[in-house]
Amino acid sequence: MPAPYLDPDWKNLKKKNSDHQGNLDAVEYSTTFSNVTFLVFGPLMTFLMHPYIQKRSRYIYVLFILFTITGLFSMYFHMTLSFLGQMLDEIAILWLLASGYSIWLPCCYFPTFLGQNRSWYISLIVTITLVSTCLSFLKPTINAYALNTIGLHIVYIVVQEYKKLRGSCKNSTESCVPFTQILPTSPRGSILCNYMTKNKELRHLIEVSTVIWALAITSWISDRLFCSFWQWINFPYLHGIWHVLISFTFPYGMVILALVDSTYEMPDQTIKVRYWPRDTWPVGLPYVELGDDHKSC
Secondary structure, eight states, rough: OOOOGGHHHHHHHHHHHHHSHHHHHHHHHHHHHHHHHHHHHHHHHHHHHHHHHHHHTTTTHHHHHHHHHHHHHHHHHHHHOOOHHHHHHHHHHHHHHHHHHHHSSSSSSSSSTTOHHHHHHHHHHHHHHHHHHHHHTTTTTGGHOOOOOHHHHHHHHHHHHHHHHTTOOOOOOOGGGOOHHGGGOOOTTHHHHHHHHHHHHHHHHHHHHHHHHHHHHHHHHHHHHHHHHHHHHTOOOOOHHHHHHHHHHHHHHHHHHHHHHHHHOOOOOOEEEEEEEEETTOOOOOEEEEETTTTTO
């Protein structure tokens, strides 16, 4: 590819490789290996969430496939340090985020002209993602920043939905009825238990994911802004730490969105949050499990 189209960050990385080849070979090896968590978590979560996926939407399988592919493309990039590898990595993340939006975004956040038609919304997301994929080649230096910015919108939605789940959202429209408004008219006594459980589980997920995400972003920003300093103290491994932390953040985000989505799409279904390998561990790999609707609180 002609030089004018190359990402300057990529060219700088190649230059550093030529200046410090021996050290950076070891660094890139460890950074490449740090993506193994993506390859493990993708298939594992597909297996753990299989009953939920069968009940909700089989398109979620595509999301976990993209999650695994993201890890593969990131490994390819750090093995080759090529522009192609960089673009494959970033485009995979873009489509992963787009898939999550398509499946789990509550219909009340759809653009007004779409109403509550999810098929039209998915078509819009696919169109925007295709255009964004093409535009990503024009200014590759901003791709990583743009992808991280999308996370801020997801945080906004999660916060809004958590407020509703607690009953503090008083100005909801009819198309976006909070779960607490369903409780008084529901014939199922288990729904109150479902609401209380979701509230507690969602809060825990948000707290843990926020901490992990903050550590991941801190590692990413520090690696970009203070690269020379970390090389000077002989600790150029922050990007690998970023990979590991963000591979945990994504599953937490997916489960949070699945929990929020169940409020609208599966209100009568008890959704339990479980953790692999053990529920009793302070931090584990979260997944959702379908519970017994008739079980008492």
